[in-house]
Amino acid sequence: MTDRTGATGPGDDERHQDGMAVRREVLGDAHVDRAVAGTTPFTAEFQDLITRYAWGEVWTRPGLDRRSRSMITLTALVAGGHWDELAMHVRAAVRNGLSVEEIKEVLLQTAIYCSVPSANRAFRIAQEVLSDEGLV
Structure with a gap:
């Protein structure tokens, strides 16, 4: 029940x-x-x-802080091509204390391990989100 x-x-x-x-x-x-x-x-x-x-x-487990969880989540979303979720989690990453520079570094890392085309799309999405938030 x-x-x-x-x-x-x-x-x-x-x-x-x-x-x-x-x-x-x-x-x-x-x-x-x-x-x-x-x-x-x-x-x-x-x-x-x-x-x-x-x-x-x-997300409530004590083993990783929210900043680390956000970095992992961004990477996983790029790897899986989950673009709508990526936009939401770029916003979440900022809320969790990641700087624009750190988000950029995560996305650069994904270019090597997830693919350049995936990172290209991720950068476009992140740019739009960060622009909307007035951060870039």
Whole structure:
């Protein structure tokens, strides 16, 4: 049986609450509010999964700081070609304290290990996001 958050087992509600707090800190209230408002009965369990596991389990672990997690996430998104998510996580990286220079260095690294074409697209996306934020 699930509760109002879609949680199904012991501790799931707490992970959901912890995950939502981190999700808001990293992505910002406006983004999370849009995602929550756009949740439908069809997508509710997926939103709960993201909140509990990505944000409530992984992003809350003590082994890496959020800056490091942001660098890893940017790299993984470039490697996978997840361009919409990349834009969101460039914003998150700034919120997590990465400088424009550090974001540039992460993307340069991806050119070698993920591909030059992927890095080219990532630079275009990051440029647009950072310009929108008034950072470049």
